[in-house]
Amino acid sequence: MKKIFFLLFVCCLYSCKENTDTKKESITNNETLEIEKQQAHENERMRFKLLQSKIDRDDIFASFRKELKDFGEDRYEELKPLILEKDIPSLQEHVANGNLSYKELTLFYLFRIHKYESNPTTSLHAIISLNTNVIKEAEEKDRFFKQNKTLPNPIFGMPILLKDNIGSDGMPTTAGAVALKENYAGDAFITQRLKEHGALILGKVNLSEWAYYFCDGCPLGYSAIGGQTLNPYGRKVFESGGSSSGSGAVTAANYAVAAVGTETAGSILSPSSQNSVVGLKPTIGVLSRSGIVPISSTLDTPGPMTKNVTDNAILLDALKGKDDNDSASISSNTNYYSELTNISVDTIKLGALKSLMESDSMYKSTVEKWRSVGIEIVEIETPEVNLNGFLTLLNIDMKNDLANYLKSNASKQVRVKNIQDIVDFNLKDTTLRAPYKQELFDGILADTTSLDELALVKDSLQYNGRKFFETAFGVYKVDAVLSINNYHAAYAAVAKYPALALPMGYKNSGEPKSITFIGKPFREELLLQLAFFFEQEFPIRKLPKDYQ
Numbered sequence: 001m002k003k004i005f006f007l008l009f010v011c012c013l014y015s016c017k018e019n020t021d022t023k024k025e026s027i028t029n030n031e032t033l034e035i036e037k038q039q040a041h042e043n044e045r046m047r048f049k050l051l052q053s054k055i056d057r058d059d060i061f062a063s064f065r066k067e068l069k070d071f072g073e074d075r076y077e078e079l080k081p082l083i084l085e086k087d088i089p090s091l092q093e094h095v096a097n098g099n100l101s102y103k104e105l106t107l108f109y110l111f112r113i114h115k116y117e118s119n120p121t122t123s124l125h126a127i128i129s130l131n132t133n134v135i136k137e138a139e140e141k142d143r144f145f146k147q148n149k150t151l152p153n154p155i156f157g158m159p160i161l162l163k164d165n166i167g168s169d170g171m172p173t174t175a176g177a178v179a180l181k182e183n184y185a186g187d188a189f190i191t192q193r194l195k196e197h198g199a200l201i202l203g204k205v206n207l208s209e210w211a212y213y214f215c216d217g218c219p220l221g222y223s224a225i226g227g228q229t230l231n232p233y234g235r236k237v238f239e240s241g242g243s244s245s246g247s248g249a250v251t252a253a254n255y256a257v258a259a260v261g262t263e264t265a266g267s268i269l270s271p272s273s274q275n276s277v278v279g280l281k282p283t284i285g286v287l288s289r290s291g292i293v294p295i296s297s298t299l300d301t302p303g304p305m306t307k308n309v310t311d312n313a314i315l316l317d318a319l320k321g322k323d324d325n326d327s328a329s330i331s332s333n334t335n336y337y338s339e340l341t342n343i344s345v346d347t348i349k350l351g352a353l354k355s356l357m358e359s360d361s362m363y364k365s366t367v368e369k370w371r372s373v374g375i376e377i378v379e380i381e382t383p384e385v386n387l388n389g390f391l392t393l394l395n396i397d398m399k400n401d402l403a404n405y406l407k408s409n410a411s412k413q414v415r416v417k418n419i420q421d422i423v424d425f426n427l428k429d430t431t432l433r434a435p436y437k438q439e440l441f442d443g444i445l446a447d448t449t450s451l452d453e454l455a456l457v458k459d460s461l462q463y464n465g466r467k468f469f470e471t472a473f474g475v476y477k478v479d480a481v482l483s484i485n486n487y488h489a490a491y492a493a494v495a496k497y498p499a500l501a502l503p504m505g506y507k508n509s510g511e512p513k514s515i516t517f518i519g520k521p522f523r524e525e526l527l528l529q530l531a532f533f534f535e536q537e538f539p540i541r542k543l544p545k546d547y548q
Contacts, residue, residue: 045219049435053227061114063132071107079108084254087310088154102157106138109159113255125227126246128164129171130203137200155318156198161256163247164204167291175293176209176223178433179422182413188291189323197318202256205246212243213295218436221245232544238511241271247305248275253547258306258315264295266489268303272501273485276512276541278312279305279501283521285330288323296397299493309532313337334525343529349376351478362505378476385468389457395447396454419444465495483516492518500527503540
């Protein structure tokens with residue numbers, strides 16, 4: 001009898017393995033066909049070499065299977081009207097009224113992530129890791145709220161996803177790179193701030209590897225660890241934007257309340273625009289960069305990416321704080337959320353770019369709508385300004401800043417110490433680690449610019465960046481300049497001006513498009529106020545139809 005049971009057990013194991021292998025083979029074959037079809041895409045960057053990551057990783061749902069089964073499809077459907085597309089104050093109201101708990105909110109997002117990411121026809125390849133303790137942490141928030149009957153902070157109990165170049169204890173911080181697969185670096189300063197305010201860190205999301213300063217002309221949203229991030233408004237049809245690709249996609253698809261991205265020059269504005277979400281790139285110093293895998297200490301900043309302006313202000317409030325380990329960091333007493341409505345629009349003057357008024361009908365009609373509600377609009381011609389030295393700035397900053405991060409922040413499991421080490425590591429298996437090559441890293445190694453020369457480059461770039469906006473801010477005294485998507489992100493970056501992308505509409509193809517506000521340094525409050533007014537006056541954002 002024992003022998004019979006043993007044989008049955010062995011047969012069962014063999015059958016399970018055979019079924020698993022068959023399923024994997026089927027997925028691989030389907031992906032091969034998808035990749036072949038993708039080569040006909042008109043956009044060369046969309047001609048992917050792969051979709052799923054080829055790196056072996058643990059099952060990110062393993063810790064939640066029982067809870068997700070108990071939660072179930074029926075409860076998920078019941079909660080959808082209370083959660084999908086709702087802003088943070090609405091979610092907190094449902095909790096206060098007893099219609100929802102922080103645990104159920106967390107389970108809803110985990111269930112939703114599993115539902116879509118486990119299906120190869122809907123997966124956005126957007127999630128890299130999940131916080132295995134998040135359900136217990138949500139239960140703690142529920143107990144606190146039940147005992148105290150007060151809400152300590154608007155972000156309290158809200159599940160937030162982080163771009164995977166931002167440190168979070170218990171999860172690796174990979175920047176999408178195999179070299180950092182085991183980088184258990186601990187919390188970044190902004191992660192600590194979120195936790196101090198009671199936010200729940202739900203997990204980490206995909207990104208363009210090394211924040212898109214790695215391969216030249218490669219697909220936006222690709223990383224060796226996470227695979228190819230896809231756009232929920234058009235999987236394999238529209239670009240995801242980058243480098244905060246996963247942050248944009250998960251926010252648009254309602255995988256969490258909100259996400260945090262990072263930007264050097266366009267990496268929040270681009271994916272926010274492509275995914276029809278609100279993305280704020282703050283002035284350098286408003287938010288700490290400590291514990292974030294860097295490109296450039298001159299230009300890098302994290303920023304909130306949300307479904308609406310209200311949540312953006314709430315998340316910014318939770319993220320801010322003076323960090324003594326970041327030389328650019330400032331303290332701020334501004335409460336961005338409470339100040340959202342504190343604006344008199346009849347005193348506002350905005351600068352519209354003549355070149356865009358003449359070339360983009362959606363931009364022009366949007367500007368005219370705002371003119372119709374009493375906003376003063378000045379049409380502006382911008383000067384021809386070069387940004388010579390921009391790549392030099394990124395090259396030398398990343399050469400030094402990444403080495404400093406690896407020395408001071410990376411965990412002991414990480415063996416690489418600098419760019420040269422990473423390049424050499426990748427060359428040992430380019431198919432797996434660098435399928436789109438690593439030409440930008442090669443360029444960093446070849447750049448011999450001295451630090452004295454770099455200082456001159458920085459000064460020149462900042463001067464030219466501000467010169468680009470001089471007519472708008474200096475001559476016409478506008479409160480903000482209106483751009484599209486990340487069209488002028490590089491100018492705003494080197495000028496060190498904040499920028500905010502707000503959904504403007506959708507092309508006939510369904511591809512999202514944003515209006516972008518660019519302001520003077522430390523005018524985030526005004527940008528949020530303007531965006532909030534226009535969002536209330538002209539609501540645009542729609543949930544992706546395949547993720548409803």
